[in-house]
Amino acid sequence: MKKTFLPLIFISAMSLAQNFTRQDTLKGSNTRFRDFWDVKKYELSVEADFASQSVAGQNRIIFEITKDVVNPVFQIDLQQPMTYKIVDSSTKLCTSRREGDFIFVETNKSYKKGEVHSFTFEFSGNPVVAKNAPWDGGWVFKKDESGNPFVSVAQEGIGTSVWLPVKDIWSDEPDNGILMKIITPRDLTGVGNGRLISQTTEKNKNIFVWEVKNPINAYSIVPSIGKYVNFKETYNGEKGQLDLDYWVLDYNLDKAKKQFQQVKPMMQAFEYWFGPYPFYEDSYKLVETPYLGMEHQSNVAYGNRYENGYLGRDLSGTGVGLNWDFIIIHETGHEWFANNITAKDQADMWVHEGFTSYSETLFTEKYMDKASGENYVQGIRGNIENDIPIIGKYGVRNEGSGDMYYKGANMLHTIRQVINDDEKFRQILRGLNKDFGLQTVTTKQVEDYITTKSDIDFSTVFDQYLRTTKIPALEYYQNGKTLTFRYINAVKGLILPIRISESQTIIPTDQWQTVQLKSAETVQWNRNYYVEYLDVKP
Numbered sequence: 001m002k003k004t005f006l007p008l009i010f011i012s013a014m015s016l017a018q019n020f021t022r023q024d025t026l027k028g029s030n031t032r033f034r035d036f037w038d039v040k041k042y043e044l045s046v047e048a049d050f051a052s053q054s055v056a057g058q059n060r061i062i063f064e065i066t067k068d069v070v071n072p073v074f075q076i077d078l079q080q081p082m083t084y085k086i087v088d089s090s091t092k093l094c095t096s097r098r099e100g101d102f103i104f105v106e107t108n109k110s111y112k113k114g115e116v117h118s119f120t121f122e123f124s125g126n127p128v129v130a131k132n133a134p135w136d137g138g139w140v141f142k143k144d145e146s147g148n149p150f151v152s153v154a155q156e157g158i159g160t161s162v163w164l165p166v167k168d169i170w171s172d173e174p175d176n177g178i179l180m181k182i183i184t185p186r187d188l189t190g191v192g193n194g195r196l197i198s199q200t201t202e203k204n205k206n207i208f209v210w211e212v213k214n215p216i217n218a219y220s221i222v223p224s225i226g227k228y229v230n231f232k233e234t235y236n237g238e239k240g241q242l243d244l245d246y247w248v249l250d251y252n253l254d255k256a257k258k259q260f261q262q263v264k265p266m267m268q269a270f271e272y273w274f275g276p277y278p279f280y281e282d283s284y285k286l287v288e289t290p291y292l293g294m295e296h297q298s299n300v301a302y303g304n305r306y307e308n309g310y311l312g313r314d315l316s317g318t319g320v321g322l323n324w325d326f327i328i329i330h331e332t333g334h335e336w337f338a339n340n341i342t343a344k345d346q347a348d349m350w351v352h353e354g355f356t357s358y359s360e361t362l363f364t365e366k367y368m369d370k371a372s373g374e375n376y377v378q379g380i381r382g383n384i385e386n387d388i389p390i391i392g393k394y395g396v397r398n399e400g401s402g403d404m405y406y407k408g409a410n411m412l413h414t415i416r417q418v419i420n421d422d423e424k425f426r427q428i429l430r431g432l433n434k435d436f437g438l439q440t441v442t443t444k445q446v447e448d449y450i451t452t453k454s455d456i457d458f459s460t461v462f463d464q465y466l467r468t469t470k471i472p473a474l475e476y477y478q479n480g481k482t483l484t485f486r487y488i489n490a491v492k493g494l495i496l497p498i499r500i501s502e503s504q505t506i507i508p509t510d511q512w513q514t515v516q517l518k519s520a521e522t523v524q525w526n527r528n529y530y531v532e533y534l535d536v537k538p
Contacts, residue, residue, distance in 0.1 A: 018398075020393070020396040020398070023100055023101070024396040024397060024398070025395060025396055026075065026099075026100075026101075026102055027077070027101070027159070027168070027169075027396070027397040028169070028345065028346065028394075028395050028396040028397030028398065029169075029395040029396070030169065030171060030172075031075060032073075033072075033073050033074060033075030033104065034075050034167060034169060034172070035066075036065060036066055036067050036069045036072055036111075037063045037064065037065055037066060037072075037074065037167075038063060038064045038066050038172060038175070039061060039062070039063050039166075039167050039172050039173070039174045039175070040062045040063055040064055040116065040174060040175050040176050041062040041174045041175070041176040041177060041178065041179070042059055042060070042061060042062075042166065042174050042178045042179070042180075042221070043059070043060040043062070043178070043179040044057060044058060044059040044060070044164065044178065044179070044180050044181070044221075045057040045058050045059075045180070045181035045182075045183065046163075046164075046180070046181070046182055046183070046223050047182075047183035047184075047205075048139070048141075048151050048184075048223070048225055050141055050149040050151060052126070053126055053129060053139070053141045054124065054125060054126045054127075055123075055124070055125070055127055055139065055163050056122075056123065056124035056125075057122075057123060057124075057164075057181075057183075058087070058120060058121065058122050058123070059120070059121050059123065059164055059165050059166065060088070060118055060119070060120040061076070061118060061119050061120075061121070061165070061166070061167070062116065062117075062118045062174075062176075063116070063117060063118065063119075063167075064114065064115070064116050065111040065112065065113055065114065065115045065116075065117070066113060067113050068110070068111065068112055068113055069110070069111050070110045070111075071106075071107060071108055071109065071110070072107055072111065073104050073105065073106050073107070074104070074105040074107070074119070075102055075103070075104055075105075075167075076102070076103040076104075076105060076119070076121065076165050076166070076167065077101060077102055077103070077159065077161035077165070077166055077167065077168035077169075078101065078102075078103055078121075078123065078161050078164070078165040078166075079101040079127075079128065079158075079159065079161050079162050079163075080100070080101055081125050081126060081127075082123055082124070082125040082127055082162075082163060083123065083124055083125050084103060084121050084122065084123050084165055085121070085122045086105070086119060086120070086121055086122075087120050087121070087122050088118075088119070088120035089117075089118070089119050089120070090117045090118045090119075091107065091109060091111075091117045092107065092108065092109055093105060093106070093107055094106040094107055094108045101161060103165065105119065121165040123163070123164065123165050127139050127153075127162050127163040128158065128162050129141065130153075130154055130291070133154040133290075133291035133292075134154035134156070134291050134292060134293065134294050134301075135157075136157070136158070137154055137155050137156070137157045137158025137159070137162055138153065138154065138155070138158060138162060139151070139152075139153045139162075139163065140152050140153065140154065140289075140290045140291055142290040144226060144227060144249050144251075144290075145249075145251065146227065146250075146251060148187075148188070148226065148227040149185075149188060149225065149226070150225070150226045150227075150249070150290045151224070151225040151226065151290070152222060152223070152224040152225070152289045152290055152291070152301065153222055153223070154222075154291055154294055154301075155219050155222070156219045156294065157399075159218075159219065159397075160218040160219050160221055164218075164221065166218050166221075167218070168218055169218075170217060170218075170219075170342060170343060170344055170345060170346065170440060171344040171345070171440045172440075173215040173216055173217055173218070173342065173440065174215060174216060175215050176213070176215075177194070177211065177212035177213045177214055177215065177216060177282075178193065178194070178211070178212045178216060178221060179209065179210075179211050179212075180192040180193065180194075180209070180210045180211075180212075180221065180223065181207060181208070181209050181210075182207075182208045182209075182210070182223045182225065183205050183206070183207055184205065184206045184208070184225050185204065185205065185206070186201065186204050186205060186206055187227070188206065188225055188226060188227060188228075189206065189208065189225070189226065189227070189228040189247070190206065190208040190223055190224070190225050191208070191210075191223070191224045191225075191226075191228060191247045191285075191287050191299070192208065192210030192221075192222070192223050192224075192299060193210055193212045193216060193220060193221060193222065193282070193285075193296060193297055193298050193299040194210050194211045194212035194213065194282040194283070194298050194299070195210065195211055195243075195282060195283055196208060196209070196210055197209050197210065197211045211282075212282050212297070212298060213281045213282055214278070214279050214281060214282055214297075214298075214438060215438050216297045216298075216339070217297065217338070217339060217342050219296075220295070220296040220297035220299065220339060221296075222294075222296045222299060222301070224247075224287050224288075224289055224299075224301070226249060226288070226290075227249055227250050228247045228248065228249065228250070228287075228288070229247075229248060229249075229250045229253050230245070230246065230247050231246050231248075231253070231256075231257065232244060232245050232246065233264075235263070235264050235267050235284075237267060237271055237276060237277055237280075238271050238275070238276040238277075239276045239277070239280045240280065242267070242277055242280055242283070242284055243283040243284065244263055244264075244283070244284050244285075245283050245284065245285040245286075246260055246285070246286050246287075247285065247286070247287045247288065248286075248287075248288040249288050252288065252306065255306040256288070256306065258306075259306040259307075259325060259328075260286060260328070262324055262325055262328055262329075263284075263286070263328065263332075265366075265367055266324075266328065266329055266332060266363060266367075267284075267332075268366070269362065269363045269366035269367055270332065270333065270335075270336065270359065270362075270363065272366060272426075273359070273362045273366070273426055273429055273430070274336040274337075274359075274429050274430060274433050275336075275429075275430040275433045275434055277335065278335060278336060278339065278340035278433065278437060278438070279297065279298050279335065279339070279340075282297075282298040283298060284298065284300075284332075284335070285298055285299050285300060286300050286302045286328065287299055287300065287301060287302060288302050288303065289301040289302060289303045290303065291303050292304060292311070292327060293327035293330075293331045294331065295331045295332075295334030295335070295338050295339060295352075295356075297335065297339040298335075300328075300331045300332055300334075300335070301331065302327055302328065302331070303327070304325055304326065304327035304328070306325075307325070308321075308322050308323065308324055308325050308326075309321050309322045309325075309326055310326040310327070314379075315379075315380055315383065316375070316376045316377075316378075316379030316380045316382075317379050317382055318375050318376060318378075318379035320364060320368070320372050320373075320375055320376040320379065321360075321364075321376060321379075323364070323367070323368060323372075324363070324364070324367065326360070329359070329360055329363050330356060330357070330359070330360060333355075333356040333359030333360070333363075334352060334356050336355075336356075336359070336433050337351065337352055337355035337356045337359070338351075338352035338353075338356065340433055340436075340437050340438060341432060341433060341436045341437065341439065341441055342439070342440045342441070343440065343441060343442070343443075344440040344441060344442055345394050345395065345442070346392060346397050346398060346399045347391055347392035347393055347394045347395075347398055347399065347400065348391065348441075348442060348443045349392070349399045349400070349404055350390045350391065350400065350404035350408045350443070350466060351441065351443065351446055352404075353404040353405045353408055354390075354404055354405070354407075354408020354409055354411065354412060355408070355412065355429075357380070357405040357406060357408055357409035358377070358408070358409040358412045358413065360376065360409070361373045361374075361376050361377040361409060361413065364376050374527075374528055377409055377410060377413045377528075378410075378527055378528070380405075380406040380409065380410070381406060381407075381410055381530065383405075383406045384403050384406045384407045384410070385401065385402065385403055386401075386403060386407070386469040386470075386471065387401055387403070387469065388400060388401045388469065389401060389466065389467050389468060389469060390403055390404045390407060390408060390465065390466045390467075391443060391466050391467055401469075407465060407530075408465075408466075410465075410530040411461070411462075411465040411466070411530060413528060413530065414461070414465075414496070414528070414529050414530045414531075415450065415454075415458060415461060416528075417499065417526065417528050417529050418456060418458075418461075418496065418497055419454050419456065420499065424453075424454065425454075427453070428449075428450055428453045428454060431449070431453060432446070432449060432450075435449070436449075443462075443466070447459065447462045457495060460491055460493055460494045460495050460496070461494070461495070461496055463491045464490065464491045464494055464496070465530070467491075468491060470489045470490070470491070471489065471530065471531065471532055472487050472488075472489055472490040472494060472496060472531045472532070473487070473488050473489045473490075473531065473532040473533075473534050474486075474487060474498065474508055474525075474531055474532065474533050474534065475487075475488055475534045475536045476523075476533065476534070476535060476536065477535060477536055477537035477538065478517075478522060478523060478537070479537075480520045481516050481517045481518070481519065481520050482514060482515075482516060482517070483500075483506075483514065483515050483516075483517055483523060484512055484513070484514045485506060485508050485512070485513060485515075486508055486509065486510060486511055486512045486513065487508045487509060487510055488510070488534075489532075490510060492510075494509075494510075495507070496508070496529075496531070498525075498526065498529055498531070499526060500517075500523050500525070500526070501518070503518070504517070504518065
């Protein structure tokens with residue numbers, strides 16, 4: 001059996017046939033306990049104890065009422081075995097109760113749309129510890145090569161509520177960002193998202209305060225603790241000077257200074273294709289972590305051993321991927337697709353992973369050449385399983401197939417071939433990041449945008465690749481200048497034209513068609529389309 005190496009996918013039994021429960025609905029839906037309030041800001045503190053593998057702290061949740069309500073019940077998410085206590089509230093509370101991984105805060109008050117309030121929760125306990133981060137979620141308590149504590153958390157799949165009391169749904173990001181205080185032993189450093197705004201020492205503890213000014217998805221809110229050293233540089237980008245901030249283990253400083261030289265050409269490529277880096281106010285940061293990597297906003301987790309490729313391997317099998325560091329490129333690509341544009345529901349996670357996987361190809365094209373990019377994207381097709389559809393089940397925190405990476409990238413590459421205008425395609429990518437920037441979106445919004453801006457109806461193409469496991473096959477046979485062809489294994493009414501020369505394009509259907517070619521030379525099929533070509537000459 002072919003073994004697929006998925007970059008950072010969270011493989012879950014939920015991806016297979018499953019009976020979903022009330023707990024799943026509470027996790028993944030904008031329930032009546034969530035739909036009347038909008039998070040404005042999180043102000044949190046956290047301290048991790050390495051010896052006991054425990055964490056403790058506070059979170060002040062500042063929120064705005066979005067519609068008139070009477071005696072509402074607020075749902076706050078905090079997974080067991082973490083414990084909580086409400087220590088402050090700007091509004092009168094009746095009671096709070098626990099149901100599994102959820103806290104329900106009951107009130108005895110009417111609220112008007114536009115009111116702003118806050119709850120402050122204390123939290124403590126021994127959170128879930130990841131067995132194989134980042135593929136399974138949880139905290140990571142390791143020691144570095146010098147024996148120092150090396151601590152962080154990976155939580156995209158499991159949810160930030162694995163340790164922090166939050167509104168743990170992708171569709172609600174804190175509009176005004178976060179303030180995060182990380183408390184560490186005196187000989188260690190705490191690194192968070194955004195910019196370091198203060199650093200103090202009290203008795204035997206260091207206190208680092210980090211600020212994010214932009215909206216941020218909850219799973220990106222991550223403290224990392226270790227024996228860090230810091231170095232900086234600046235990049236002259238589309239919006240001016242972008243601060244590049246690097247936090248690495250002290251003994252890896254020389255390796256990091258060499259390997260991170262890839263950041264500037266990467267930024268140049270991504271700003272060319274996607275538009276300005278979305279978080280100039282919060283800076284760009286690479287932070288060494290005790291696991292492979294993750295796209296934490298303005299706090300990109302890095303653990304690729306300072307090697308090119310993916311832990312020294314090329315996921316495309318072509319050799320192209322050994323020319324750059326997979327984790328630096330892939331996880332930074334997420335700053336545009338996942339952090340700037342965030343899916344409202346995990347079922348639409350392909351919006352994060354399909355575009356970001358394709359960012360590897362676009363970077364390669366800019367960094368090397370177009371032929372290398374095409375070679376790479378065709379190579380990663382070998383990892384596609386076509387097991388289940390890419391889009392998962394809505395409202396139950398369910399993601400679809402891991403094919404959202406490689407198949408998603410190849411779908412976008414195929415769409416690019418149909419558009420047949422790289423500048424128009426580039427402007428669509430930049431437009432997505434401008435028009436949906438700092439927002440949460442649905443698949444339909446993305447589909448409609450690409451269709452509208454390209455002036456080409458891609459609805460059946462999206463259906464084919466996102467909602468089925470079938471790859472369209474073009475059956476054909478050629479007799480001199482006569483070419484006969486049809487699609488099989490295609491969704492009904494698939495509209496996917498194939499360019500067979502610079503001046504000739506065919507539009508196959510499920511019925512046999514015949515066209516006259518301009519020469520009798522054997523057609524050289526374009527492998528940039530993700531279709532199978534089957535010669536069925538009688």
